Amino acid sequence: MAVPVRQCGLCRAGNHGVTLLTALCAQFSRLAGSAAVSPRWPSLSATAQSLSTCQVISRKTQMTPDSLFFRKPYFYYRSLLTTPNACCYNKVHDEKQKPDPFKLAQKDLKDLYEDIKKELFVSKAELKCLCDYYFDGKGKALRPMIVVLMARACNFHSNKTRELLPGQRSIAMISEMIHTASLVHDDVIDGSSTRRGKTTVNEIWGERKAILAGDFILSVASMALARIGNNSVVSVLSQVIEDLVRGEFMQLGSKENENERFKHYLEKTFKKTASLIANSCKAVSILVNSDPEIHEIAFQYGRNVGIAFQLVDDMLDFTSSANQLGKPSAADLRLGLATGPVLFACQQFPELHAMIMRRFSSAGDVERAWQYVMQSDGVQQTSYLAQHYCQEAIRQISQLCPSPERDALVQLTETILTRNK
Amino acid sequence: MTLLFGRKTCDRLIGRCVRRLNLFSTPSPSNWTKVVSDAEKIVGYPTSFMSLRCLLSDELSNVALHVRKLVDTRHPLINTARGFVFDNKNNLQMRGLVVLLISKAAGPSLAADAPLEQDMVSGIYPSQRNLAEITELIHSAFLVHRGIVNLKDWTTSDGPLNDMQFGNKMAVLSGDFLLANACTGLAQLNNTKVVELISSAIGDLVQGIYYENNRTGEEINITDDVPIGSWQDHTFLSHGALLAKSCQAAMELAHHEMRSQTLAFQYGKHLSLGHKLNSDVQAFVKENTCDRTSFNFNSAPVILHQQFVGREQWICEINKARSRHHDAGYSELWRIVKSGKGVDSAIDLCHYHGNKALEAIKCFPPSEARSALENIATAVTNL
Numbered sequence: 103m104a105v106p107v108r109q110c111g112l113c114r115a116g117n118h119g120v121t122l123l124t125a126l127c128a129q130f131s132r133l134a135g136s137a138a139v140s141p142r143w144p145s146l147s148a149t150a151q152s153l154s155t156c157q158v159i160s161r162k163t164q165m166t167p168d169s170l171f172f173r174k175p176y177f178y179y180r181s182l183l184t185t186p187n188a189c190c191y192n193k194v195h196d197e198k199q200k201p202d203p204f205k206l207a208q209k210d211l212k213d214l215y216e217d218i219k220k221e222l223f224v225s226k227a228e229l230k231c232l233c234d235y236y237f238d239g240k241g242k243a244l245r246p247m248i249v250v251l252m253a254r255a256c257n258f259h260s261n262k263t264r265e266l267l268p269g270q271r272s273i274a275m276i277s278e279m280i281h282t283a284s285l286v287h288d289d290v291i292d293g294s295s296t297r298r299g300k301t302t303v304n305e306i307w308g309e310r311k312a313i314l315a316g317d318f319i320l321s322v323a324s325m326a327l328a329r330i331g332n333n334s335v336v337s338v339l340s341q342v343i344e345d346l347v348r349g350e351f352m353q354l355g356s357k358e359n360e361n362e363r364f365k366h367y368l369e370k371t372f373k374k375t376a377s378l379i380a381n382s383c384k385a386v387s388i389l390v391n392s393d394p395e396i397h398e399i400a401f402q403y404g405r406n407v408g409i410a411f412q413l414v415d416d417m418l419d420f421t422s423s424a425n426q427l428g429k430p431s432a433a434d435l436r437l438g439l440a441t442g443p444v445l446f447a448c449q450q451f452p453e454l455h456a457m458i459m460r461r462f463s464s465a466g467d468v469e470r471a472w473q474y475v476m477q478s479d480g481v482q483q484t485s486y487l488a489q490h491y492c493q494e495a496i497r498q499i500s501q502l503c504p505s506p507e508r509d510a511l512v513q514l515t516e517t518i519l520t521r522n523k
Numbered sequence: 524m525t526l527l528f529g530r531k532t533c534d535r536l537i538g539r540c541v542r543r544l545n546l547f548s549t550p551s552p553s554n555w556t557k558v559v560s561d562a563e564k565i566v567g568y569p570t571s572f573m574s575l576r577c578l579l580s581d582e583l584s585n586v587a588l589h590v591r592k593l594v595d596t597r598h599p600l601i602n603t604a605r606g607f608v609f610d611n612k613n614n615l616q617m618r619g620l621v622v623l624l625i626s627k628a629a630g631p632s633l634a635a636d637a638p639l640e641q642d643m644v645s646g647i648y649p650s651q652r653n654l655a656e657i658t659e660l661i662h663s664a665f666l667v668h669r670g671i672v673n674l675k676d677w678t679t680s681d682g683p684l685n686d687m688q689f690g691n692k693m694a695v696l697s698g699d700f701l702l703a704n705a706c707t708g709l710a711q712l713n714n715t716k717v718v719e720l721i722s723s724a725i726g727d728l729v730q731g732i733y734y735e736n737n738r739t740g741e742e743i744n745i746t747d748d749v750p751i752g753s754w755q756d757h758t759f760l761s762h763g764a765l766l767a768k769s770c771q772a773a774m775e776l777a778h779h780e781m782r783s784q785t786l787a788f789q790y791g792k793h794l795s796l797g798h799k800l801n802s803d804v805q806a807f808v809k810e811n812t813c814d815r816t817s818f819n820f821n822s823a824p825v826i827l828h829q830q831f832v833g834r835e836q837w838i839c840e841i842n843k844a845r846s847r848h849h850d851a852g853y854s855e856l857w858r859i860v861k862s863g864k865g866v867d868s869a870i871d872l873c874h875y876h877g878n879k880a881l882e883a884i885k886c887f888p889p890s891e892a893r894s895a896l897e898n899i900a901t902a903v904t905n906l
Contacts, residue, residue, distance in 0.1 A: 224726075229733045287699060290671075291692050308673035309691055314729045317668060317702065321725035324706065328719035333710075336718055340710035347703040350696060351582045354589075 203251060203510040203517065210250040210266055210274070215239045218275050221322050228307075232315035233322075235303055236282045245281055246274035248379055248407065248514065251507045252400055253386035258505040260391040269330040270386045276339065277382040279323035284346050284378075286316035291350065292437055335385045342381045349373030353439060356459060363458070364445055368409065375415075376408025399501050403511065406495035411518050413488035416441035417481050420472070422522060435468045442487065444471060447480035485519075492519055558902050559620065562895040566623040566645060586697045589689070596683075598690030599670030600697075618662055618766050619655035621794065621899065625787050626651035626773045627892035628884070634778040646892070650712050650776045657708045657721065658769040664701035665728050667694050717772045724768040731761025735821070745841060746820045746829050751872075754826045755796060763795030789883040790896065797876035797903040799823070800869055804906055807857070807866045818857060823872065828865030870906055877904035 215237045222233045253270035257263055288294075289302045290309050296302060304312040320343070327339055352370040357363040372380075383404035387397050419434050420443050434441050438461030440448075448454040451474045457467045475481065492515035499511050626647045631640040638648050671694050672687050702725075709718045734757040749757070759767075770791035774784040803822035819825070820841075829837040840859055844852035860866065880900040887893050 224730060226730055226733050229730060287695055291695050293674075293688060308675060310669070310671040310673050311733070313668050313671050313695055313698070314732055317665075317698075318726055318729040320702070321722045321729065324709075324722035325719050325726070328715040328722060331715050333713045333715060336715060337707075337710040340706045343706045344703040347696070347699045348582065350699070351585065354585065354696075 200513050201506050201510040203247060203514040206506060206510045207247040207250050210271065211243055211246055214243060214246055214275060214278065218279060221275065221279075221326055222319065224318070228311075229315060229318060232303055232307055232311060233319055235300075236285065236298070237278075238300075240298060240300075241278075241282075243278060244411070245277040245379060245382060248404065248511070249274040249277050249382045249386055251511050251514070252383045252403065253390070254507040255499070255502050255505050255511060256387045256396060256400060257390050258507065259396065259502040264505060264507065267389055269332065269335070269389045272326055272330050273335070273339070273382055273385050273389075276323045276327050277378060279319050279326075280339070280342060280346075280378060283316045283319040283323065286312055286319070288350070290316075330389075332389065334388050338381045338385045338388065342378045345373040345377035345381075349375075349377070356440065356461065358459065360445075360448065360455075363440070367440070367442065367445060371409050371412045372405065375412040376405045379408035379411075380404035396502075399498050402498040403495050406491045406498065407515060407518065410488040410491035410495065410515065413442050413484050413491065414518060414521065417443060417484045417488070418522065419443075420475055420481055432468060432472050435462050435471055438462055442484035443475045443478075443480035445480075446483040447471075447475045447478035450474075450478040450480075488519060492516075558895070558898045559617075562620055562624055562899065565891050565895050566620065566627060566647060580700075582700050583697060586693050586700075589693055592686075592689070596686040596690060598672060598687055598694075600667065600690050600694045603666050603670050603694075616659055618769065619659040621766060621791065621896070622655040622658055622769050622773050623647055623652065624892045624896050624899075625770050625790065625884075625887075626655075626777065628887045628890055628896060629774055629777060629779055629783055629787070630888065630890070632778045634780075637778040638776075648777055650714075651773050653708055653712060654717070654721075654769060654773055654776060657705045658765060660701045660705040660708065661721070661725060661728070661765060664698045664705065665732070667698035667701065669732055670694060712776065714776060717775055720768050720772045720775070724765045727760045727764035727768075731757055731759070731764070735761055744820045745838060746825050748834060749826065751823070751826055751830055754821075754823065758796060758799050759792060762799045763792045766795050767791035783887075786883045786886050790880050790900075793876040793880035793883065794900055794903060797873050797880060797900070800873035800876065801903055801906060804866060804869050804873060807861050807869075808906060817853070818860075823869040824860055824865040826865075827868045827872075828860045828863045831864050831868075873906065874904045877901065 218237050219234050222230070222237075224230050224233065250266060250270070253266055253273075254264040257265060257267070257270075285297065286303055289297055290304045290312050293304075294302050295305045302312075303315060307315075324340075327336055330336075349370050349372075352366060352373065355366075357366045380401045381404070383400040384397050387400035391397070416434065419432060419441065422431060435444070440454075440458040440461075444454060444458065448458060454471060454474055457464075457471050460467070462468050462471055495515050496512050499508055502508050627645065630646065631637065631643060638650065642649060644652075671691050674684060674687055674691070677684060677687050705721075709721055712718070747754075767788045768791070770787035771784045774787045800823050803819070804824060806818040806822065807824050840856060844856045846852075847855065877900050880903070881897060884893060884896045884900060
């Protein structure tokens with residue numbers, strides 16, 4: 103059931119990959135600590151020290167001895183994967199008892215797309231057509247699913263009733279609408295011609311109408327948000343819109359310094375992908391509970407799951423074939439973007455540095471970079487990093503009372519790690 | 524364009540007195556300049572500083588840096604950016620000024636749960652000032668987004684496709700940035716009714732632009748088959764909804780009753796329609812040859828002319844004109860519209876909306892701010 107790459111990555115987890123990752127985790131937990139991370143966020147080394155199974159590796163790796171990453175004692179990351187909380191590998195046999203997040207959320211999401219289309223009521227037929235285009239029920243609806251599961255888990259934790267509040271259901275819709283609006287704009291910015299196996303809006307109707315349709319979806323989402331009638335919820339979700347734009351701006355620039363670059367990448371990943379999930383989770387918790395600690399748990403779960411989701415996405419850009427992901431492989435490289443696998447590979451192959459800086463713009467850059475990444479541990483290490491974020495997500499959500507939805511959210515982290523498209 | 528934005532800042536910091544607002548591009552700009560500069564004194568706020576915070580952000584200076592490369596291309600973003608600097612026909616900041624004036628004209632609220640009167644500066648609540656800024660941000664965002672180019676319509680003779688792609692990217696990002704700032708600004712107002720109202724205005728803007736004909740004046744096009752009533756509905760969406768709803772929201776922020784909200788909405792709506800009619804009519808009253816060869820085929824005088832002579836006959840005229848040399852065809856159509864009843868009825872319609880705006884604003888208690896709003900409404904009918 104696991105992706106082959108990941109399995110073999112685990113078997114082969116040698117010093118190099120593991121140490122890099124460990125050091126990195128410590129690195130970014132420090133960096134991230136200033137912004138969105140709660141005080142409860144442990145540095146990975148602290149977590150590892152608390153585990154009896156951890157092994158300390160004291161020697162430096164030979165590959166990139168100068169890297170700033172290698173200043174701490176190193177631990178086998180594998181140790182983390184066998185903690186009682188770890189869900190990923192040892193539970194293949196009790197498959198039937200696991201809550202299926204998709205099934206559990208299905209009832210709440212049944213009419214989701216129909217309801218979104220009702221919200222997007224507009225008399226101009228052409229505009230209506232553009233707006234409805236991606237709400238065809240063929241998307242994964244990952245965000246609404248996380249939102250309703252989080253809502254029910256929080257409701258049970260707070261009131262021992264799992265019943266979904268109308269405002270929470272609205273937030274599920276709004277999260278999908280904001281996501282779609284941002285997809286439409288991203289496709290224009292990237293000049294993409296296909297998305298989810300469909301021709302993009304900009305390809306059919308032109309860039310100008312596509313952008314305006316995106317703006318329209320956003321305005322309708324914002325109206326629905328206002329109608330929930332809660333100022334904190336409006337604030338939390340407005341932050342998402344700002345993060346999405348700032349993340350897009352961050353993607354324009356690259357950093358010369360390698361440490362800066364990784365920090366930049368993770369921050370961009372939070373803003374572009376995780377912020378929407380984190381803040382939607384926070385918003386549904388605000389509607390049922392006034393305790394800021396619960397809001398923080400919901401936020402941190404969404405943040406960690408969101409970053410893990412994007413890391414896997416960046417990994418699949420290298421491992422998945424063209425038709426599986428619905429877009430051509432190494433699409434990020436072609437757009438000039440250096441994602442996790444490339445940044446990790448750059449530790450092993452410093453030749454990548456120059457290519458990253460020129461955004462893979464010279465002839466043959468994309469192919470060469472792709473080769474380097476495939477020869478390196480970049481993909482595995484990105485996978486480890488994603489696992490690490492999932493661990494943290496599980497740790498956060500485990501602070502809520504047990505409920506089927508809470509367990510489904512735990513289960514979901516595995517689904518995210520093992521997806522292959 | 525860093526240069527452009529930079530210059531903008533300098534212009535504003537150094538010599539606001541030199542700044543010349545040609546707001547509604549009327550034949551008597553001096554009159555307008557006076558109306559507006561008087562009004563700015565009343566609100567005690569240099570409205571030109573309104574979106575400065577946003578324009579000076581790292582993100583937009585980044586865009587400015589990139590857009591510099593596009594200066595020699597024909598991407599519309601360049602003109603929009605110029606418009607931000609020179610305050611030409613884009614009527615920069617006019618909406619914000621009207622929102623501030625109407626806030627002041629309405630005064631403090633008597634409602635029990637109203638915001639504290641002592642927080643007012645020059646008779647305007649801080650939240651209303653923020654709203655004025657948000658209104659400008661949204662307006663600017665759409666100036667940028669409506670200038671996005673369809674790459675498929677772009678032929679290589681127009682210039683390299685890469686430049687256009689890049690220009691689009693910058694336009695999407697900067698427009699989104701302005702909108703995102705408007706969204707967070709709205710959230711900070713802590714009033715979900717206002718969030719809903721202004722969000723709906725954003726939706727109205729998009730719908731209005733969809734109804735608009737995107738074709739430029741370079742070729743002779745067929746006029747849309749719409750009666751003047753629908754034309755007004757569409758024009759309200761694209762040119763009036765934002766101001767009307769912002770004026771209403773300004774009342775809501777001060778907890779003014781529904782009646783004031785409706786009046787404020789009406790003022791904003793009719794002022795905007797009057798303004799649009801005024802600028803449409805300009806092309807037919809000015810004795811300027813360049814207007815004769817570039818007027819809009821969906822402007823009010825043409826739509827009205829079509830209504831008077833019947834669509835079939837008008838199409839017939841257009842087809843005749845098309846067979847002629849470009850400028851000659853244009854001039855001929857211009858002459859036909861000018862000699863018909865379309866221009867006069869457009870002027871009448873402009874007066875109608877100006878008067879409606881006056882009627883609405885006269886229901887507010889007399890004040891300096893109210894007089895300024897009356898002057899603005901009167902100036903709109905000045906043809």
